[in-house]
Amino acid sequence: MNNRAYAISEAVGCAVIYAAAVFLHFVFRWFGPGALTILFGAVNESVWEHVKIFSAAYAGWALLQLMWVRVEFRRYVVAKCAGLYALMGGIILFHYGCIALLGKAVVWLDILGSAVLVILAQLLSCRLTLSPLPLREYFMPAVCLLSLYYLMFFSFTIFPPKTELFRDPLSGGYGFIENSVDRSLK
Secondary structure, X not given: OOHHHHHHHXXXXXXXXXXXHHHHHHHXXXXXXXXXXXXXXXXXXOHHHHHHHHXXXXXXXXXXXXXXXXXXXXXXXXXXXXXXXXXXXXXXXXXXXXXXXXXXXOHHHHHHHHHXXXXXXXXXXXXXXXXXXXXXXXXXXXXXXXXXXXXXXXXXXXXXXXXHHHEOOOOOOEHHHHHHHHHHHO
């Protein structure tokens, strides 16, 4: 695959990732609790659940893209890991930065910010993949960071830490189990 074709696949990924994240935002509400909807859908409105749906869409696109792009595997993994962490950190920083500046969360600004952050994450991974930088040297740290990501991804919905990042601003609960228990007691 030539550089231009790869860059186009990354640009297409922006739309696919955002559309998939929007779908994942509502999948739990539409289909109810189930192993896949709990793990991949947003089970509440916490910042973490929004990070989860965007990172799941990003990782899913990266895996699909890997099936047809012809790039060096280790370089690709490092670049996508950098993009994934940039996206996750960007969503968190953007959300809390807006709260710090504006005094409250603004939904339309979070929606717009997440779209821009998806584009920036894709641009970062594209630039890294196509760059002459010696990324192969960072393959094992990237694998460790991806392992940490998957550990967080599959743990924090069920067993979230009791911090603001994981608190549902609507119910005040944390994660799927606590919100389900709270709903059943009302």
